[in-house]
Amino acid sequence: MEIQNSKSPAEKMNALNTIRNSINKVLNFIRNYFSEVPLLGWFIGALTAVLLEQLVGRLIALSLGLPKIPILFGFVTMLKHPYLIPSTILYMLIVYILPIVSIARLTVPITNWLAGKLLVLPIIISVIIHLGLLYLIMHLWSGISDYRVLMLKFTLIAVMVTLSLNVVNGYMGEFSCSHPGFMALGAYGASICTVVLFVDDSMFGPALLPPAIGPFMFPVALIVGGCLASVGAFLVAIPSFRTRGDYLAIVSLAFTFIVKSLIENLEIIGGPRGLSSQPNWANLPSIFICAVVCVWIINNFVRSTLGKALNAVRDDEMAANVMTVNTRRTKMTAFLFAAFWAGVAGGLLAHVLRYVNPGTFGIQKLAEVLAMVYFGGLNSIQGSILGAIGFNILSEALRPLAIYKWIIIPSMLILIMIFRPTGLLAFKEFDVKKIISPKQKQKKEVQNVIASN
């Protein structure tokens, strides 16, 4: 009996191990097979897929028995009508996966050559071409329906917010809960600017400036919103940065509530009813540009020695101090900087919704932003981008499940916290040059590593 009992768990472990090994083998094979594909190749593959959908997507969908093109990768369709699962999967396979995979793999020699050629030119040209392609893909993809446009806008804004919170919670290692407050300040700041200056509004009277110059002043309004958020951050930072630890979390949480109730009680800007009639300037290109600028500047910052000082402060503040780092200034700068971007994102959000009310920026928003940061990964730009995109897609895809959504998403978060406590892609450097350069086969490297071990 005893022997049998002791044997069966071991056998189970063995079976589990073999399964895990075979999964790893398959994953490694896939990784190896596509290791040569440069980013350019993936973009061209995606572009083909999106074009295909645009041209014959409807036809394919109808012939597969789907009522229309699945809007968000078919998640919603599958959850609502389980009998459509096979045809939805087939659709995804035909329209997205097969074209992307095959074209990315087949064009490897061409795209690698092209990426290499582009790198000879100044890096900025190569980056602009990549970004242009990315925008084209997004534009074409979202051309199918307005819902996709809205989704993309929200996702890009979420990327900005997540990134800015990651500067504080990831790079600096403090725990700030004030991002909804900063977003609210930014949203109201930017909205008041645009509504007062360029819109004939019942609340603020006629426009002060001709609306024609409005779109050019939109960035200024966003910057005003961002600066307002920075002022708020300054007020939080003064009392809470004297010490480390929980104080910032508590003070910043209080700040979020203060901002919310302050706006609720300011009748001049609409109080709890909110503020509406923002001009429709936050279109996809402008949000895309904002997000790119945000990623660029934050990445520049965290990769400079001035920005790395944040990591030094997080890992050992005393050592940082003794190594000439002005820790107080470093922390202040980073906090105001993060708040600025949260404010800009808030301003964009207000102009996407064209309505803003204080209720949006409550504890639920905080939970969402924190979830995106910790889901994606601390201390990494890729992590934040992945976190924002992943979380947004997930929460939209699970929308048909209604209330169960809020059981599934948190439990996934718990699982991630257990198995990868710092998030999916934590502590990575975002090296643009490395990302866009042509790829070599990795096999040789792997062998070397094995040999050296």
Added chain:
Amino acid sequence: MSLLLIEKMTHFFGGLRAVYNYDLEINTGQVRGLIGPNGAGKTTIFNLVTGIYKPTEGKIFLDDRSIVDLKPHQIASEGIGRTFQNLRLWRHMTVLEHVKMARYSKLTYGLIGAFFGTRKRRKEEAENEEKAYHLLDMLGIRHLTDQVVTNLPYGAQRRVEMARALAIDPKILFLDEPTAGMNPEELIEMIEIIRQINKELGLTIFLIEHRMKVVMELCERIQTLVFGEVIAEGTSEEIQNNPKVIDAYLGKEAVS
């Protein structure tokens, strides 16, 4: 003219007298030692001079300038580099990043440079990198440049800390038990490194040590600290034969 001058420095932790009437005068190029039993207040003296604690009383001058009211990062920029008894490295950062970070106060590109990646920033970062490589070469850890420090063996971590302290271009280097926890080979290497830093860079060194071998070999003059007070000061022979020192280390019975 003395490089570092400390006069009548006293410090209390609440009611506990940690350091009392401490005097020190170090001239350029010297290697000085500070020994004493556990809890004598040696590290407290380091913390007081580097600004982590503010002395209750006393004056500290570096190059005839009072540094007693400066913040730790300002004192460091003035030219006091130090290492810690139990390593204080930044666990998520690479070796190169450590050394570059200590050049923080030398950077002038400011936030504009940090945000937009200006030419000035690229130039300064490249200069710092070169300087960092030079230091890594000197301490024999060039091959570890891109390693995260937590993966390194203990001896290498000590060297990283030393390289980091040297990167701030110090006038005087404070070493807090530089050989703690090292095996005999590492110990000999570390003594060599300290000697090299003193001879080649002409750097003044002030070190705390527990191992007599290291102190006797390196230091010109040694102070012995017991309960926050200097009980003896002199050359290594004088210290070794001083009955008060033997008392403090071995207890009264051993002498009699």
